Each structure stands twice: as structure tokens, then as C-alpha cells.
Amino acid sequence: MVAPPDNDVLWARSLHCSPWGSTRTGSGAGAPALTGVSLGVREGEILAVTGPRGSGKTTLLRCLSGQLRPDGGEVWFNSVPVHTMSPPARERLRRDRFGWIGPEPRLVPELNVWENAALPLLIGGAPHRTAKRAAMEWLDRLDIGDQARKRPQTLDRARAQRVALARALVTLPSVLFADEPTAPLHRADRALLLRTLTTAARSHDITVVLATHEAETAGLADRALALLDGHLAGAVPQPASAAAPRPGEAEGRDTCSVSA
Missing domain, CATH: 1.10.8 (Helicase, Ruva Protein; domain 3)
Structure with a gap:
């Protein structure tokens, strides 16, 4: 195993994870929910993971947060290998260092x-x-x-x-995982939730991994990656004014089992 870069609070390499009814249960085959996904998330960064429903966004967040142990690959948090932790240790990690909000x-x-x-x-x-x-x-x-x-x-x-x-x-939390948190909400309610989430992340230096299929929501992130059929399809161009400035920065800064 090779530890992640020092500036990455969260890091994954070659993640493979199968959906329900695959290798873990022996009850049938199916297309993998994640296939060879690698990424790094910097401390205090808001990273959006975009893609249509069923692309594997929820599975990726569950692997990164220690809820799901991948079939293959590595997940690191602050140089600690999450993928080798025991279930009780992963539970403590989720309770003490991670936050989660879903749809x-x-x-x-x-x-x-x-x-x-x-x-x-x-x-x-x-x-x-x-x-x-x-x-x-x-x-x-x-x-x-x-x-x-x-x-x-x-x-x-x-x-x-x-x-x-x-x-x-x-x-x-050190890292907040937000899995389509605004999907069921109307526009005004969605705006309030996202404003509070992003403001809290900036003011408290919370790293956020945000899964969304909404381009407007992804535009609030510092960076966006596209996931398609379990594969990372690359970076998504972000509007220059998308990410809100961190405190002290100029306001005009340029800047394994469930599929989502």
C-alpha cells in the first residue's frame, strides 16, 4: 500500500464495488457499480460528483465514508487506510469524523x-x-x-x-458526505439548504463530497467530477464564479452495493 498525498484528506485508488446480487452474495452477476475509480479530495474542498441516476454516486460516497467495504481498491482518510479497518473502527470513524446527509x-x-x-x-x-x-x-x-x-x-x-x-x-465533521441532499426539495428550500451547507464548510474548513445530478448544485463546488456507469469520466468545467470565496479571500476570486 502507498499512502496518499499529504494534501489530500480523502483519497481513493482503483475502487471496484459490485451491486446487490453480485460476487458477495453469489446470487447472480451484474455490471459493477464502481470500476477502477481513483480520486483525491483536498482538505476544505467542496467536491461535486455528478452523473445521472444509477451512475454509482451513492456507492462511491458509501465506500469513501466507510459504510461499504469495496471489493477492491483503497480508501484513505488522513493517511489511515479505511479499507482495512474493522467494522467497529469504521463505525467510530463515521461517528467521530464524518457527517452524512442523504435524500x-x-x-x-x-x-x-x-x-x-x-x-x-x-x-x-x-x-x-x-x-x-x-x-x-x-x-x-x-x-x-x-x-x-x-x-x-x-x-x-x-x-x-x-x-x-x-x-x-x-x-x-472533518468530511461531510452529501448524497443528493436537495433532490426532494423545491427551489427556495434547496437554496437555503445549500447555502447553509456551503457556508458551514467554508467557515469551519469542512471537506464536502457532494453527489448530485443537478448542474446548478454542482456549480457551487470548487471542483466537479463526472461519474458514468461506474467509471470516472473526468472533470466537469466549473463557472469562474461558482465557488463561494473562503473567509478572508476576495469576493471576486476566480476560481458496495447501491448505485445512485
Whole structure:
């Protein structure tokens, strides 16, 4: 094994991963979900992975985040080989260093809104008051602090997705994986979610890997890569003004198993 470059917080080489019902289960063949995918993500970078539905975006994010162990290839986080970690170690990594938001909020119905947002901190053993304060800060930034004591089932889809984003950000993760987080939302709700996500990433130096099939969403990233049929198809040209400037920079800066 060769460790990744020092400036890459996340790095993958020659990832291969088969879809459901392939080599792992012996229940049939199928086109691989990922075939030889290699990429690096720099610290604090927002990287968009684009491609049509079924291109392998979700599988790639699940491999990079340690949710799914690839059939072949390597995944490194800060010079630590994620692909060789035990399941408990990968679970700790996801809890302590990674955040995740998908197209479905997946909130816990038995918990109220602020408890859902604070859940990663509470599971990690943070004091109740500390966890609540951190959750409320993110809920307020997402304009849903007034919903803190409500149950998830009383929220509409847009508000529930904001709670999911607050939950993903509450630990200030090193890397946030966002898998089509705005897919179910209308334009105004999509804009608020993306604005909060990108602003948080810039202000807290959070690396973001964003899977999307929407060109407008991908345009907010520092860089975009296209995925097609499990293969990396190359870089996607970005508008010069697409990426928001980081704090302190001039505002006029130029700049294995589920397929997505």
C-alpha cells in the first residue's frame, strides 16, 4: 500500500464495488457499480460528483465514508487506510469524523427535533446540555429553531431535511458526505439548504463530497467530477464564479452495493 498525498484528506485508488446480487452474495452477476475509480479530495474542498441516476454516486460516497467495504481498491482518510479497518473502527470513524446527509431525512420518530439534531453528540457521550446547545445553534441557522420540541412526523419534507443537515453538521465533521441532499426539495428550500451547507464548510474548513445530478448544485463546488456507469469520466468545467470565496479571500476570486 502507498499512502496518499499529504494534501489530500480523502483519497481513493482503483475502487471496484459490485451491486446487490453480485460476487458477495453469489446470487447472480451484474455490471459493477464502481470500476477502477481513483480520486483525491483536498482538505476544505467542496467536491461535486455528478452523473445521472444509477451512475454509482451513492456507492462511491458509501465506500469513501466507510459504510461499504469495496471489493477492491483503497480508501484513505488522513493517511489511515479505511479499507482495512474493522467494522467497529469504521463505525467510530463515521461517528467521530464524518457527517452524512442523504435524500431522505431518516429522523428518529421517538425523538423530538433538537434530539434528532444532537443525536451524534449524545451517542458520543457529550453532556446533555452541550449537545442541546450545539444542536440549537444549527437549527437556528437553518431557521427551524422554533420547531425544536416537535416530533419529526409533524414537519414537512423541507424542514425535516434541514434537521438532517443540522445532525450532519453538529459534530463539525472533518468530511461531510452529501448524497443528493436537495433532490426532494423545491427551489427556495434547496437554496437555503445549500447555502447553509456551503457556508458551514467554508467557515469551519469542512471537506464536502457532494453527489448530485443537478448542474446548478454542482456549480457551487470548487471542483466537479463526472461519474458514468461506474467509471470516472473526468472533470466537469466549473463557472469562474461558482465557488463561494473562503473567509478572508476576495469576493471576486476566480476560481458496495447501491448505485445512485
